[in-house]
Amino acid sequence: MSMRRPGWRSVGGTALRVLAVWAVSTLTMLVLAAALPDFRLQSADGDSATRTGVTAALGAGAFGLLGALVWPLLVRALLLVPAFVLGLLVFVLNGSLLLIALSLLPDGRGSAEPETAVVVAAVMSAASSATSTFLTVRDDGAYRRRLARMAGRGRRSLGRQDGHRPPPGTVFLQLDGVGHDVLSAAVRGKRPLMETVARWHRTTHALTPWRTDWSSQTGASQLGILHGSTEDVPAFRWYEKETGQVMVSNRPTSAAELQRRATARTGDGGLLTVDGASRGNLFTGGADQLALVLSVAARRGRHNRSRSGYFAYFSDPANATRTAGSFIAEVFREIGQSTRARLRRETPRLRRGGLYPFIRAFATVVERDVVVAAVIGDILSGRTAVYADLVAYDEVAHHSGPYSRDTHQVLRRLDRAVALIAKVTEHAPRDYRIVLLSDHGQSPGEPFADRFGLTLEDLVRAGCGLPVSRRARSAASGAEARDTARAALRRPEREGGDGSGGGRGPVVLASGNLGLVSFPDVPGRMTREQIDARHPSLLRVLADHPGIGFLLVRSAEHGPVVLGAGGAEHHLDSGLVIKESPLAPFGEGAVEAVRRTDRFPHTADIMINSAYRPETGEVHAFESQIGSHGGLGGPQSDAFLLWPRELTPPTLDGSPPVGAEAVHRVLRRWLDEAHGPQVPAEESPLTDEITTPFPAITRVIPDKTR
Incomplete structure (x- = not known):
């Protein structure tokens, strides 16, 4: 009998919580019926208080059952619609469920106007969810059991050795x-x-900087961190002559190919091959638990789990209502902030209309909530290693600037997300160490096109003697969240619009303040001599432009050569410097970073880095961004590691790690110290299991983001 008591207590506690939630929902419905003239729970002739209470109880019960049974099916259809109607549809569908529930009441006692039903459904969902969370959190045992069960779907319990807890997770x-x-x-x-x-x-953590490669962007850095290789990733986007394709790091097909190449190069599945989870990333890291991972978004069939995290999170109508409300609030927040910047005539400033407010809301609200919930599910199910990407700051900084008041608000919200995750580790079946890190920084500055009145493509075409547009154009922003949103909503990848063009002439691409020029009709990498023979003015036009800091070309005679204004040159193989090195303003490590990129098979015919002003830290992005990254110059190359002091230092001499591959080795060492050497896998295993994060857990700490 004693063996069964915990089970009976658990069942009884669950029944009591269900009854409590039902009671609160009933009371909420009664209060709303009294307060809202268009919401009725009585027959036309009137009912007694007891009869009205019974009607409210039946309506609340029907609404709860419909939410549990019908809502998950609606979510699957909901995830197919564009992001900008997400918030509206969540409220409308929840209100529709309430209208159905009222129609099931006997004798037509329940009725509401459609707009009133939306309000009532939202309030009831919030009240019932808050009640359920409050009661569950007060019972630590039930809290852990319920959340771990919903998060892990019955995953194996963690074994104990000699009565001790298992090794800490990370x-x-x-x-x-x-x-x-x-x-x-x-x-x-x-x-x-x-x-x-x-x-x-x-108190508990130490802060260490680390320096990125020349390509200071998420594609290269995260590939290096998770898969141990940044080889042949010269930029965020680049042209490959042998296939005629433009590789873009945040496109699902490109991300899948980059991961395949890295895995083949290292012979290692990645950082997360042993009981790992990858959440909100470009790459899997070898994890067998995936949600919102771009490199698997292009897959068809049961192995495509890039959107599973969305379904898991939004299958709870209360979760959907809460996040939809925050989504709409964020849209209006962005509109207000952009209007304020325009009225104050702040400079530099971008146009932030169109779909951008919705893209920002997706990155700062939807993706944040889903990723945080997935991480919490992983912690409560005791996973060994979890790697998650929170993209909110990067998206806002591209458009508002890295030091703006807008980004300060985002940093505060990220801090609350970190605090929430740390709070939940108290209920985990093992101890956890939390490591914070970044993939790059951002450098401020006016976009190249805004400052100089023409795009990089216009300048290149002018240097080649080709026609140039009469009006200045802005290169489209390559902010990561835009294509991530498209993948999440199962939208086809965009073709064109990336500088690849469709006609004759050079392919000109931009990755922040790094530009790439390729001549598709010439096989292999063109030499300096070939470029000069074909376009005698091009290299000098580019090198002498005030918005350009240096060019990298390959000479048939001298090897890699860096060109600067006024005839300055730096021959990387021999070390010969003519006049002064164009790399001198870019600081320590610039020479080695450029030399390493020169060795890549897909380095462009001409690599262009914008000018850099050390006194202000400013660069000029070749995209429409006032906070940018992707090349050299300023804070964009300086990322960070915030690590628990109980771990061994990242480097023995205290110097910053250099390159994402070095960071991969540090993180792997920390995992090995806790669990022994991680057994590499040849290929990322894919199973049918999908982690379903606990829907209401994100309300343990109140959300103040609205």
Whole structure:
């Protein structure tokens, strides 16, 4: 009998919680019926208080059952619609369920106007969800059992050795685009922007900078961190002559190919091959638990789980209502902030209309909520290693600037997400170490086209003697969230619009303040001599332009050569410098970073880095961005690691790690120290199991993002 008591207590506790939630929903419905003139729970002739209470109880029960049974089916259809109607549809569908529930009441006692039904459904969902969370959290045993069961779907319990807890797990949280300078500022002062992170920095964690490769962007950095190789990733996007294709790091097909190449090159499945989970990333890292991972978004059939995290999260109508409300609030917040910037005539400033407010809301609200919920599910199910990317800051900084008031608000919300994840580790079946890191920083500056009145493509075509548009154009922004949103909504990949053109002439691509020029009709990489013979003015036009810092070309006679203004040259193989090195303003490590990229098979015929002003840290993005990354110059190359002091230091001499591959080795060492050497896998295993994060867990700590 004693063996069964915990089970009976669990069943009884669950029944009591269901009854409590039902009672609160009934009371909420009665209050709303009294307050809203268009919401009725009585017959036309009137009913007694008892009869009205019974009607409310029946209506609340029907609404709850419909939410549990019908809502998950609606979510699957909901995820097929464009992001900009997400918020509206969540409220409309929830209100529709309430109208159906009222229609089931006997004798027509329940009725409501459609707009009133939307309000009532939203309030009832919020009340019932808050009640359920409150009651569950107060019972730690039930809290862990319920969340772990819903998160892990009955995964194996973790074994104990000699009565001790299993080795600690590790959660790697990537704060996308948050540079070392930004994080350092956010944890300083009496009232730091990031209170939780600041407390860690003062007590339990150490902050270490690390330097990116020349290609300072998520595609290269995350591929290196998760798969141990940044080889042949010269930029965020580049042209491959042998196939005639433009590779773009955040396109599903390109991400899948980059992961395949890295895995083949290293012979290792990735950082997360042993009981790992990858959440919100471009690449899997070898994990067998995936959600919102772009490299599998192009797959068809049961192995395509890039959108499973969305379904898992939004299958709870309360979750959907809460996130939809925050989504709409974020859209209006962006409209207000952009209007304020325009009225104040702030410079530099971008046009932030069109779909951008919805793309921003997707990155800062929807993706954040889903990723955080998935990480919480992984923690409660005891996974060994979790790597998750929170992209909110990077998206806002591209358009508002890396040091703007807009990004300060995002940093505060990221801090609350980190605090929430840390809070949940108290209920995990094992201890957890949380490592915060970034993939790059961002450098401020006016976009090249805005500053100089023409795009990089226009300048290249002028240097080649080709026609140039009479009006200045802005290169489209390559912010990561846009294509991530398209993949999440199962939209086809965009063709064109990336500088590849469709006619004759060079292919000109932009990756932040890094530009790439390729001549598709010439096989292999063109030499400096070939370029000069074909377009005698091109290299000088580019090198002497005030918005360009240096060019990299390959000479048949001298090997890799860096060209600067006024005839300055730096021959990388011999070390010969003519006049002064164009790389001197870019600081330590620039020479080696450029030399390494020169060795890549798909380095462009001409690699172009924008000008850099050390006194201000400014660069000129070749895309429409006032906070950019992708090349050399300023804080964009300085990422960070915030790691528990109980771990061994990243480097023995205290120097910053150089390159994402070095960071991969550090993270793998930390995993090995806790669990022994990680057994590499030849290929990322894919199973049918989909982690379903606990729907209401994101309300353990109140959401103040609205």
